[in-house]
Amino acid sequence: MSTALQDSIVILGAIKGLMESDLKLIRRYKQDEELKFSISIKMIIDIYSIMNKWKRFNTYARDDLRVRETMKIVKPAIDRIKKWRGIEGMRNTMLAHGFRDDNKNGKITCLKKRYFDAEVPKSYAEIMLLSEYCVYICATVICRHKNTDHAVELEKEYDCKENLAEITTMKELEDYVNELRQYMFSIDPELEHCFEGK
Numbered sequence: 001m002s003t004a005l006q007d008s009i010v011i012l013g014a015i016k017g018l019m020e021s022d023l024k025l026i027r028r029y030k031q032d033e034e035l036k037f038s039i040s041i042k043m044i045i046d047i048y049s050i051m052n053k054w055k056r057f058n059t060y061a062r063d064d065l066r067v068r069e070t071m072k073i074v075k076p077a078i079d080r081i082k083k084w085r086g087i088e089g090m091r092n093t094m095l096a097h098g099f100r101d102d103n104k105n106g107k108i109t110c111l112k113k114r115y116f117d118a119e120v121p122k123s124y125a126e127i128m129l130l131s132e133y134c135v136y137i138c139a140t141v142i143c144r145h146k147n148t149d150h151a152v153e154l155e156k157e158y159d160c161k162e163n164l165a166e167i168t169t170m171k172e173l174e175d176y177v178n179e180l181r182q183y184m185f186s187i188d189p190e191l192e193h194c195f196e197g198k
Contacts (some may be wrong), residue, residue, distance in 0.1 A: 008060075009145055009146055012050070013138065013142055016142070020135055020137050023114050023128060033102045044091060046134065047087060070141060070144050070145065071142055084130070086115075087121075094114050
């Protein structure tokens, strides 16, 4: 059975991998404004996830000197991310909950409050910097706290292979999309003009 700290390390490792991929994509396609916008939105969600996990990591520091030392090492990165106090509100309304504000009984969120006037990063460079900081935070935690004695047990515990049928080629992707389109348009032919060029 894994400990809460080991669970956190596994989660940080998974998020770190996603963030590294996002950073590579945004650098590779830096001229593509639509892609940068989409990836930066995902990055903000992941930044929030890291900070949410970091709150839990703080609880481990009470009884663990090494955790406290790790927190000191990454403090400048954490402080930079924490200065953007509106990330949680933006994530919880605009990004992860379809522009709905659960604090207001699911009403449409106020963009002025959650984005335009909020303390949230708006430049791609700042979002990328925060993501890089998150990668460094995760790598530091993993390097300092992954106990190799438990590595095999962790791998066994988190080996959750599911045999889901999935497509693997672009041809299959096109076939499934065309199948869905045919089905939809057979029910409502007027929809087809809405999807022209798609």
